[in-house]
Amino acid sequence: MPLRKNADSIASLQSLGKPATINDIARLSGVSKKTVSRIINNSPLVRKDTREKVETLMREVGYTPDPLARGLAFRRSFLIGMVYDNPTAQYVVDMQNGALDALRGSSFELVVHPCDTRSPGYIEGVKRFVQQQKLHGVILVPRASEDQALADMLEEIGCRFTRIASLPLDETSQMVITHDRDGAAEAADYLLSLGHRDIALITGPSAYRSAHERTAGFIEALHNRGIELPAGRIIEAGYTFESGVAAAEKLLLGKQRPTAIFTGNDEMAAGVYKVAMRAGISIPRELSIVGYDDSPLASRLWPSLTSVRRNTRDTGRTAAAMLIQPEGKNAMPMASVRPHLIVRDSCQPPQD
Template sequence: MTPTPPRPRRSRSAAAAPPTADAPALPAGKATINDIARLSGVSKKTVSRVINNSPLVHPETREKVLALMKQLGYTPDPQARGLAFRRSFLIGLVYDNPTAQYIVNMQYGALDALRDSGYELVVHPCDSTREDYIDGVRRFVLQQKLHGVILIPRVSEDEQLAAALREIGCRYVRVASIPLDAAPNMLVTRDRLASTEAANYLESLGHRTIGLITGPRRYRSAIERGEGFLAGLAARGIELAPDYVYEGGYTFDSGVAGAEFLLAKSPRPTAIFACNDEMAAGVYKAAMRRGLGIPGDLSVVGYDDSPLASQLWPALTTIHSPTRDVGREAARMLLDDHAPALEQPRDVTPHLVVRDSSQRPKG
């Protein structure tokens, strides 16, 4: 049974007088922690607890201090926290990714690297469609006093976020399908190359009418996987018509919808490449609804080689993306004092794993 956490204690300063409406105007960004303490009527220690999200602050006090910080444009001074970065034993993982298994595998990999190192992993899910999400990541980094941060798609593809981390002096590693930064900050996953391999494989089996379910185009990985597959087919003489391409959302339901869209075409595809395993599982469901057998009537290829791939029946042919290895290598780069001297970005190369969901088309 999970123990009940202790109730937060009321800060002694919770009942202090609220800040005056006539608080002196301070230049934007010039307020100090002492100003915040004085004007909100609490101690400097209480303000520090609010900044570090301590449970020991009464909610009313927290709200009052945060409101004043926002009013005065106060943020903790990155230079004052510089030493804390060098002493920190926390690595952050920042993500905005709809694929739960991908996140889990990435965490497992990072934990592999951190085991017995004295460092711990803390995670920060975010919504990169929000205008203030970079400020949220920045606060997370400063409040947790992180030694470094692992950024995975899609946040790893945001140059403004990377610039914000450089501004506050936080080390980071960006996991992405193509190089986007200086070599010490990049771990490249080569998605385009792997998708080309999937295209070559399906064409080699004799498939000519093929459907493609991509991820959302706001993800660079979705662009690389989709374009790599199309380029691979084109190199082997197959031009895929635009209406045989469906933009999915890297989710099971979008895989179902994409397969329903493609299987209604005439001629019907004899094979579908889905740009992740969850969407490929959705293709299985749509095929079953139509009474189509896999692989007899329809070959299916996925991407990621998540545990789901071997749990499906028949087992899914898929691109093995070494996500756990990526998480492990990214964490190691943050712990490696020599990583900043890298001249070429480190990379990993996915590869095709052939299982039972693919075969030559009938006839």
Template sequence: MPRKKTEHPAPALAKAAAPVRQAPDKAKTINDIARLAEVSKKTVSRVINHSPLVHQETRERVEAVMRQFNYTPDPFARGLAFRRSFLIGMVYDNPTAQYIVNMQYGALDAIRDSGFELVVHPCDSRNPGYIDGVHRFVQQQKLHGVMLVPRVSEDQALADMLADIGCRYSRIASVSLDEASRMVITHDRDGAAEAADYLQSLGHRDIALITGPSSYRSAHERTAGFVEALSKRGIELPAARIVEAGYTFESGVAAAERLLSGNQRPSAIFAGNDEMAAGVYKVALRAGISIPQQLSVVGFDDSPLASRLWPALSSVRLPVRDMGRIAASMLLQSEPGAASVASASVRPHLVVRDSCQPPAY
């Protein structure tokens, strides 16, 4: 007889079915966002770039999907898709850290919600090959444009190189050096003149000046503005009362030691920036010279350091954050040198605090 086939029942509930392993979620691509929002990739791109060609209902649907999956467009990938980069570069050679930080804050103010990102390139403009380094930076990052910060903004050879390779740029400088649509002019000469007028109005006549490096156009402008303003009021600065320094705290200390070491000390010192003015404070404290009772001090830039010194430092305020914002905004125009952009100016002005008073004699 044929063997009867026996059916063995499955062991009900003997073992739970093994869970299906889910692969970890991958970052969503622009194609994923388009599929989930039921629109084309081109529509998603238009939403990302704030195009007015997208209906509000569609825009909101795409943005909701992007938020749901924390989708952030990759600037480099966007650059490939649009044949241009969504990166703004900032090139600088400046020894004052706070100045650079404030400049970056201003640039970030300008590009916020624009889809652009900021990349920075510190360099040493004393190095003969530094322009080649900037050239590589621009080409490797495929930059949309470059902000040039003093002192590199004053280098015409650098500006010429950028123009030759077709890279848009904006320049920040104390005087006009280029086409109006590329310039942010800071008028440093006027700010220094205001500091000179203030010290003279207090009755100071034996005044000393600590300048920035001679390689900086801003140092020339601040020196000229200060010296000329005093000269108009009949006060001449002898060469011994003018000391060149390097826009750093340490160089301010060295300069102040020269000016305050003799018996015939000046009654007031104007320093070309706040870092050097802080150096004056250190030397005065070490020498037992009281500020402002025995020595009045004025700085330039009105950085956060000015209000943190004791006594609080009178300083010429330069709106550095605004300068960075304007320079970055120029690069976001549709075309380099667009007619819609005129030259920009910021005006320095003196902020009077507690570091000055009439001379004791």
């Protein structure tokens, strides 16, 4: 029936102060609930004039489809999950903001699931999360993304996923590559260009593939320029501020300290700053420091930290965009987010 005849019914609905339901839309527009659902989900099986009539009504009454309710009707939700196990809070926040950038304006929402990949039951926990929420797909963030058993489980239950990792681990359409090895190599080349030869490395935890890639890229770049890094100049830490402090104490409080340190992330670099300040070591006059991530922390430290930018927000945006592409149609190729060095004030040539 014409919408103008429904003016009183619409006014009555609005006066109640309650949100309109899909049943209200179907009744007022004179179509079936199934037709309304098809319009909401952009089905091509609806005539143009019917679609325009129903969409006009939805705008008039302020009807917004509920993502979870839509999913239940179609045996799936319009929810994208993000599974992560990462000790760096800023990294996780930037990744979430990137995913939200991609989902904004779409029908999808983001739900997050922190986990402990060292727990023997964590994969079962992720499985329950996926099945209870009826997720459309999952973004796997390092270090969870590096666990093949987790990827295999998602494949088995038929859940789409995108893996973020420092090198290819899966089908190209399911990967976002961050090229951590290249970023670390650029940091090494920069320190060498300044004239540093006694260089130390504070790595991330060995359980993280990113730590292996950054370590390998840094050591390989030094080797290519004829510099071998002694074992005593390599300290494993945990990607946290506290672990950076502990590692820096081993390197800076002895008799022979390095002239430069590369850390596997900015949090650990901040720990080096603290130890240097306590020991009266001037940055960058007596000690040059390069971090990794180029988090907001890098520009807030004093002197500001030279760091490898890896565009975490862009990474999250790309991963989410890959998931909401229709399956089998215009599938996105393997994506790359290239790191590059941001030079600030924490480095200079070594003293004679």
